[in-house]
Amino acid sequence: MLSVSNIAMANISQTKPRVGISACLLGQKVRFDGGHKREPFLTELFGKFVEWMPICPEVEVGMSVPRETVRLVGTLNHPRMIAEKSGKDWTEQMNRFAAKRGRDIAEKNLSGYVFKKNSPSCGMERVKVHNFKGMAERKGRGLFAAAIMQQWPLLPVEEEGRLNDLKLRENFIERVFAYHRWQQATSERKSAGALVRFHTVHKYLLLAHSERHYRQLGRLVATTKQESLAAVYDDYGRVFMEALAVHATEKTHANVLDHMMGYFSKQLTATERQELVQLIGDFRHQLIPLIAPITMIRHYSKKYQVEYLQGQLYLEPNPKELMLRNHV
Numbered sequence: 001m002l003s004v005s006n007i008a009m010a011n012i013s014q015t016k017p018r019v020g021i022s023a024c025l026l027g028q029k030v031r032f033d034g035g036h037k038r039e040p041f042l043t044e045l046f047g048k049f050v051e052w053m054p055i056c057p058e059v060e061v062g063m064s065v066p067r068e069t070v071r072l073v074g075t076l077n078h079p080r081m082i083a084e085k086s087g088k089d090w091t092e093q094m095n096r097f098a099a100k101r102g103r104d105i106a107e108k109n110l111s112g113y114v115f116k117k118n119s120p121s122c123g124m125e126r127v128k129v130h131n132f133k134g135m136a137e138r139k140g141r142g143l144f145a146a147a148i149m150q151q152w153p154l155l156p157v158e159e160e161g162r163l164n165d166l167k168l169r170e171n172f173i174e175r176v177f178a179y180h181r182w183q184q185a186t187s188e189r190k191s192a193g194a195l196v197r198f199h200t201v202h203k204y205l206l207l208a209h210s211e212r213h214y215r216q217l218g219r220l221v222a223t224t225k226q227e228s229l230a231a232v233y234d235d236y237g238r239v240f241m242e243a244l245a246v247h248a249t250e251k252t253h254a255n256v257l258d259h260m261m262g263y264f265s266k267q268l269t270a271t272e273r274q275e276l277v278q279l280i281g282d283f284r285h286q287l288i289p290l291i292a293p294i295t296m297i298r299h300y301s302k303k304y305q306v307e308y309l310q311g312q313l314y315l316e317p318n319p320k321e322l323m324l325r326n327h328v
């Protein structure tokens with residue numbers, strides 16, 4: 001039988017997550033003006049750890065490059081996509097295409113999506129919608145992004161602009177890798193034991209995000225004997241992704257670090273214990289990044305051979321080269 005640490009490592013080392021992306025963000029010249037919006041973090045760093053699935057919805061519905069710009073017109077809930085000069089209505093084509101692509105997403109097993117901000121097709125939030133008097137409100141969502149998000153509510157999604165916020169970036173990428181692990185878990189043979197093992201290696205990661213969800217998931221895992229396994233898996237996946245969407249804070253991380261320290265605290269010398277307590281306190285007060293106390297916890301987990309901690313994905317939920325925890 002695999003130990004918890006083996007399970008965690010096996011999960012980390014498997015295939016790359018497949019992530020959808022607005023094609024212009026990868027440098028493809030598909031924008032209305034024939035240009036692109038290549039995003040260096042996505043192309044040069046994050047792109048090493050995922051397999052991109054680029055889509056330009058406007059080109060795919062038959063718009064040319066370069067092309068007349070389109071905009072959203074009408075009500076916030078049901079805007080239409082109208083070409084600015086000619087008045088051509090692209091709404092039906094775009095909605096049909098989005099529904100078809102939504103089905104492809106299931107087949108391709110996407111683990112996330114990065115949308116281009118402000119676009120009437122790809123924008124995830126704060127997209128301009130013009131009312132019939134010609135006044136614009138920044139409260140809309142691009143038609144393609146809206147359809148994908150509605151069809152796949154658990155899929156982690158973000159915009160490239162928001163990914164410049166390092167906390168949002170860390171949260172999004174962590175959810176992409178977690179969703180990918182969940183997709184792998186559901187593609188293998190389902191069993192009560194497999195679900196318990198999945199839950200076990202995610203314990204402290206979940207606790208850092210939301211204790212309420214963590215406890216709810218624990219109760220769900222315990223019901224596999226009474227409920228149908230498929231139903232429990234469905235509920236678990238939904239609550240698992242909801243939990244990770246709750247942002248971890250300095251306080252919740254420090255709480256997790258304190259818990260972890262409890263596993264080897266008695267084996268530390270007085271000086272070692274004092275240093276680690278100081279590191280966790282400094283992190284709690286935002287004087288040092290999370291990576292500092294995490295590195296020490298990892299070190300002591302290995303030194304004192306605490307297998308349970310070594311198996312916790314909280315200690316390394318994403319590729320370390322992304323350096324996400326150097327900034328939170």
Ligand code: SF4
Nearest residue numbers: 022023024056116122
């Ligand atoms: S924002 Fe979307 S529709 Fe516009 S060019 Fe980029 S990929 Fe195409």
